Amino acid sequence: MLELTRPLYAWNVGDRPPSDQRLQSIAAASRARWNLPHRPVEVFTVTKRTVSLFGAFVDARRIKQCEATHDLHFTEVYLRYRHQSPKLAANWLGEAAFPKLGLEVLHMKDPDAFVISRQGKAQRIIEFAGAYEADHLQAFHEHCAGGAAAHLSARGWTDSDNPFARLYSTAGTSYELW
Amino acid sequence: MVKQPSEEDRVVLEHVFRYRLTLPQILAGTGIFSGEGDHQAQETLERLGCDGWLSSAELYPGHRPEQYYHLSERAAKFLGQDAIVAQPLKHDSRVECFAIATFCCCGKPFRELMTKEEFKSTFAKLWYPGQPIRHYLDKGDDGTVRLAFLKVDTAGTGRWDRLIDSCSHFLRQRTDESRIAKEHRPHAREFARFVERDQFRFTVLTALPEKKRAIELELARRTLSREPVPPITVHVVPELFEAIFPAPQM
Numbered sequence: 001m002l003e004l005t006r007p008l009y010a011w012n013v014g015d016r017p018p019s020d021q022r023l024q025s026i027a028a029a030s031r032a033r034w035n036l037p038h039r040p041v042e043v044f045t046v047t048k049r050t051v052s053l054f055g056a057f058v059d060a061r062r063i064k065q066c067e068a069t070h071d072l073h074f075t076e077v078y079l080r081y082r083h084q085s086p087k088l089a090a091n092w093l094g095e096a097a098f099p100k101l102g103l104e105v106l107h108m109k110d111p112d113a114f115v116i117s118r119q120g121k122a123q124r125i126i127e128f129a130g131a132y133e134a135d136h137l138q139a140f141h142e143h144c145a146g147g148a149a150a151h152l153s154a155r156g157w158t159d160s161d162n163p164f165a166r167l168y169s170t171a172g173t174s175y176e177l178w
Numbered sequence: 179m180v181k182q183p184s185e186e187d188r189v190v191l192e193h194v195f196r197y198r199l200t201l202p203q204i205l206a207g208t209g210i211f212s213g214e215g216d217h218q219a220q221e222t223l224e225r226l227g228c229d230g231w232l233s234s235a236e237l238y239p240g241h242r243p244e245q246y247y248h249l250s251e252r253a254a255k256f257l258g259q260d261a262i263v264a265q266p267l268k269h270d271s272r273v274e275c276f277a278i279a280t281f282c283c284c285g286k287p288f289r290e291l292m293t294k295e296e297f298k299s300t301f302a303k304l305w306y307p308g309q310p311i312r313h314y315l316d317k318g319d320d321g322t323v324r325l326a327f328l329k330v331d332t333a334g335t336g337r338w339d340r341l342i343d344s345c346s347h348f349l350r351q352r353t354d355e356s357r358i359a360k361e362h363r364p365h366a367r368e369f370a371r372f373v374e375r376d377q378f379r380f381t382v383l384t385a386l387p388e389k390k391r392a393i394e395l396e397l398a399r400r401t402l403s404r405e406p407v408p409p410i411t412v413h414v415v416p417e418l419f420e421a422i423f424p425a426p427q428m
């Protein structure tokens with residue numbers, strides 16, 4: 001397993017967008033880390049019954065190896081939050097806690113996790129950038145930096161009573177890429 | 179000679195009949211006893227058990243020892259009810275009755291589950307034979323009183339959002355006249371009007387706040403996507419978790 005000590009990149013609302021060069025360097029760093037030697041790891045996953053108990057918007061199918069690698073490392077990010085920022089971790093909601101908006105709204109993405117405010121607004125988006133290419137990183141940045149709110153608005157989802165529209169700010173949402 | 183129950187004992191037996199089971203903390207929540215309700219509820223249940231009016235059975239068989247009380251055959255006869263209500267409950271019924279009794283009696287406000295006879299006399303135009311009666315009158319946040327049907331989420335292995343679909347199915351089964359015997363169609367029409375006038379709701383009882391949130395989000399998603407959405411209110415009954423997943427015996 002990779003030791004994840006800090007994000008590859010963090011963007012805050014008001015920051016300048018990452019340059020092409022910066023996106024290339026993040027993409028290179030995300031790919032390079034998988035060149036290290038690796039070995040099999042035993043993991044435990046939830047059953048269909050646990051999915052049902054929590055009402056997770058995922059199924060409990062046998063996941064592909066790359067998905068398991070992603071989920072295992074993303075769990076490590078969550079545990080790091082629990083250790084270093086327990087208050088933020090307490091407001092952590094993973095992708096499985098939301099319907100797949102990508103299936104509902106054109107061009108919408110479903111990030112790995114959100115840190116949510118009491119009012120239901122995303123304070124931070126957290127994504128594990130397995131081995132993303134620069135164009136994927138650019139699309140993710142646009143999603144967080146106001147694109148998501150624009151896509152929801154184009155779908156007519158702007159009402160403050162709408163829990164999905166409330167999630168994203170038109171000014172953008174800070175994010176971390178791990 | 180069998181000692182006859184007092185008037186207060188009769189009220190307790192009627193409570194057990196209404197919810198099919200009870201425990202001291204559930205009986206205490208009804209307000210039948212004033213003051214030290216828990217202690218008095220415990221004593222009353224033990225005494226009615228000793229006198230043969232109540233029987234007890236394991237709430238979590240094979241797990242942590244805790245007894246629930248149900249009517250004895252003698253009590254069923256005393257209340258003029260069929261002996262079937264004096265049987266120990268099978269797993270699914272036990273979990274569901276426990277969740278409903280806990281929600282109704284230990285929550286605020288107190289909710290009184292209707293008996294079949296009460297439903298038949300109060301909603302004569304809606305009732306026809308063969309329907310489950312798990313209704314109570316629910317006072318919403320807006321002060322409106324609606325007829326509510328209780329559904330207990332026992333977290334099965336199927337897709338959890340089918341719980342919402344099962345509520346839609348319940349409504350279709352009772353409002354679509356083509357699915358209903360001719361003699362019951364006037365009741366179905368009346369129920370359809372009831373639903374249209376927003377006088378009916380499902381109350382779903384679930385074990386975890388995460389599940390409540392997920393159901394509410396899915397309802398919001400379906401509403402926004404203009405899919406049919408049954409009227410559902412979700413409540414968390416934390417005690418339901420152990421009823422579904424009992425702790426191992428220590």
